Amino acid sequence: MNRVGRLRLAVIALAVGALELACRTGLIDHHVLIAPSEMAVALWRLLVSGQANEQILRTFGIIVLAVLIAVVLGFAIGLVIHALPRLRQALDPFFATYYAVPIFIFYPVMISIFGLSSIPIVLIGVATAIVAMIMATLNGLDRIPRVLTKVARVHRMGPVETALRLKLPAAAPHLFTGVKLAVSYGFIAVIASEFILAPAGLGRLISDAYTDFNNPRMYALMLLLVIVATAVNMALHVFDQRWAERRGIGKP
């Protein structure tokens, strides 16, 4: 591990240690926040008991599905919009203001249409994540050097081969930024939807634990969510960094 990695770990250890100390010494009321070590123990017990496993898997399954749909559909829509400059001009103001509208407000509408199933949550996840992917696709395609198109013609490549062999790899770093954003938005949208209105899922469990004043359970589930979300995003970040370093454009 390099110095930056060690420093990062030290910051986390310091923050967790300070929180632990504050909780253990009564500086923070036990009814408000339990110590991190207690959260970890509660989480371990919860996972071993298997009580919440089905709900946890359901939520992460929905997140994966929503992100996959958002990434694939967002990329395809981005390609189409990029090919139609007038359509893009027409849609630009909507993209610019899209995230000013809380997508969750449409959840009741979706329940009315699709019922209390997983579908409304998947759709909320997709709706929240997809525009980030569309924007990243447009950005990536905009930044493909025009000279690559000439190179493709010199090599007598057709449009499909040009797209797959040259344009896609050239735009890939920007597309990956879209994937990272889609994952983040997917997590937020799915958990928040479950928390507010859904009858099941990790968000619902946290909400129920909150209502029942079951602090160990609530913080255990929150800790799980923080660990998973951070691990996934860190993995994507590390992959992105290594990829950039491989291409000689990242920090050593």
Add this chain to the structure above:
Amino acid sequence: MTATVSERNVHAELSGVTRIYPGAAGTKPVHALGPVDLEVRRGEFFAVVGPSGCGKSTLLEVLAGLQTPTQGSVTFEGQPVAGEVPDGIGVVFQEDASFPWLTVWDNAAFGLRRGGVEASEVARRVDDALAFMGLKDFARAYPAQLSGGMRQRLCIARTLVLQPRLILLDEPFGALDAQTRLLMGDEVLRLWRRTGATVLLITHALDEAAMLSDRIGAMSARPGRFMDIVETGWPRERDSTIVSEARFGEITGRLWDNLRGESIKSLGYAGMAAE
């Protein structure tokens, strides 16, 4: 009796070529080039110089088949060039056209692999081209880890492995410093001698054109036409040391005499042009 193309040793030819870009909404069409007549002889090193925006790159792209002339015809090895880049033509652009996601080796092998060339032959040609361009030690590096000059050498290597008979160079050293450009000029001369290919170089640098070329075409301001074709008379075995010869000064002087007024015109300094 009129000599045939092969008797005249013509490798590529432009006859009465003009290129007019249609104007965008509310703007006039842009007459970028011509009419231009040019015969590029087989195996020669021909440079095109001219003021900014005179249509030099348009000429190269028309010759390569990347653009269709508005009028006139283009032939390469006696065959019309229309719609696509003919087999046997290689182009190196001014912009960095290396593929950042591929290693130097894979960049150079790109065209050969696409063409289904046998792996052993790909390896032989790529290793040879990289060694020739001084990139052998960087075969596993990525383009972002190379200097600008090395990246251009990589683009030349990628073209070289395809064994083109006509190499078109569109200001390939435009972004490089003066010393590196001189050295790159030596590389290109070595390449030209070794491959026996015909080379057409587009450049704005008179010294570069004078040092590298057998003949130099001086173009007018837009719409670009050839005002003068200068025969340098250099021996085939030459390098950047010829810049210290008196003849070099004569050539660049003649080119500048041709181009000074046109450059002023292209910059829009009407007052200076009248002096």
